[in-house]
Amino acid sequence: MWGGCAFREGFRMAVVEVSGLRKSYGDRTVVDGVSFGVEEGEIFGILGPNGAGKTTTVECVEGLRVPDGGKVRVAGLDPVADRAEVSQLLGAQLQESELQGKLTVREALELYAAFYPRPADWRVLAERLGLNEHLDRRFGQLSGGQKQRLFIALALVGNPRVVVLDELTTGLDPRARRETWEIVEDIRRQGVTVLLVTHFMEEAQRLCDRIAVIDKGRITALDTPRGLISRTAGATVMSFTPSAPVDLEGVPQLVSVEEQEGRITLRGTDETVTAVLSLLARQRITALQLRVTDATLDDAFLDLTGAAK
Numbered sequence: 099m100w101g102g103c104a105f106r107e108g109f110r111m112a113v114v115e116v117s118g119l120r121k122s123y124g125d126r127t128v129v130d131g132v133s134f135g136v137e138e139g140e141i142f143g144i145l146g147p148n149g150a151g152k153t154t155t156v157e158c159v160e161g162l163r164v165p166d167g168g169k170v171r172v173a174g175l176d177p178v179a180d181r182a183e184v185s186q187l188l189g190a191q192l193q194e195s196e197l198q199g200k201l202t203v204r205e206a207l208e209l210y211a212a213f214y215p216r217p218a219d220w221r222v223l224a225e226r227l228g229l230n231e232h233l234d235r236r237f238g239q240l241s242g243g244q245k246q247r248l249f250i251a252l253a254l255v256g257n258p259r260v261v262v263l264d265e266l267t268t269g270l271d272p273r274a275r276r277e278t279w280e281i282v283e284d285i286r287r288q289g290v291t292v293l294l295v296t297h298f299m300e301e302a303q304r305l306c307d308r309i310a311v312i313d314k315g316r317i318t319a320l321d322t323p324r325g326l327i328s329r330t331a332g333a334t335v336m337s338f339t340p341s342a343p344v345d346l347e348g349v350p351q352l353v354s355v356e357e358q359e360g361r362i363t364l365r366g367t368d369e370t371v372t373a374v375l376s377l378l379a380r381q382r383i384t385a386l387q388l389r390v391t392d393a394t395l396d397d398a399f400l401d402l403t404g405a406a407k
């Protein structure tokens with residue numbers, strides 16, 4: 099059993115609080131008034147295009163960077179002024195360059211466990227993360243997925259209350275990525291709060307309870323994945339191949355229509371779908387391979403950041 103505070107239904111408090119955070123490099127402001135609270139026991143995602151200020155934000159939470167303005171608290175403590183206490187309750191994923199290639203998995207786990215007064219049993223962690231058969235392997239000989247699992251183990255070995263995972267699955271193949279997602283879900287089940295920086299929409303949609311979308315140093319939206327999707331214009335996507343040319347003139351709440359090789363894909367609302375179906379029936383046109391799906395977080399992301407512009 100890993101540490102952390104067990105999540106109790108109906109009792110939620112912010113364990114990470116960020117308010118009005120500002121950070122500049124030289125005269126360039128890269129985090130410009132970011133505010134959010136991460137509740138105990140949730141997986142909170144930070145999503146945004148390259149250079150949006152995601153890593154800088156979480157580095158301020160970890161106490162690795164000193165904010166120029168605003169306030170950051172982890173369990174009520176200041177990550178810079180109370181660095182020693184915060185490092186005991188916050189587990190951060192290392193960057194590859196921070197671990198010596200010659201260190202074995204066992205040595206790394208033992209070394210990091212020694213940094214904490216009440217460490218988790220690293221053997222249990224190694225077992226859970228599938229590292230047992232690699233204990234005597236040197237870090238430099240591990241595959242990308244094995245390295246990531248070791249980084250997760252090292253982030254958890256201090257029995258943290260909050261764990262920060264930044265671009266955890268970048269560079270992993272789809273299978274390793276899915277396995278890593280299961281591990282993150284397991285971490286949350288143990289009551290550990292997860293702050294997750296990611297580029298992958300599918301990852302954010304599957305794992306996160308709430309997501310802050312950051313663009314150019316500012317939060318452009320903060321909601322559940324479903325809430326973000328429902329904000330997009332055209333949350334319902336319909337596609338079909340009509341048996342004869344179709345005229346969609348007058349269809350309500352139609353946001354976009356694309357036609358490719360005779361197949362029509364349109365975005366709108368449920369009302370749009372109903373109207374299209376009755377229009378097709380009136381015109382005696384069959385909709386072949388009809389599919390109606392929800393828009394994805396990808397669509398929402400493009401709407402909520404400058405990425406589509």
Ligand SMILES: Nc1ncnc2c1ncn2[C@@H]1O[C@H](COP(=O)(O)OP(=O)(O)OP(=O)(O)O)[C@@H](O)[C@H]1O
Nearest residue numbers: 123124128146147148149150151152153154155297
């Ligand atoms: N130490 C630094 N000195 C100067 N500029 C920096 C430094 N670290 C980051 N930056 C710049 O600040 C901006 C925000 O960087 P940050 O790493 O926080 O963004 P990000 O959203 O995590 O990006 P990515 O998704 O590409 O990792 C970028 O333009 C980056 O080039």
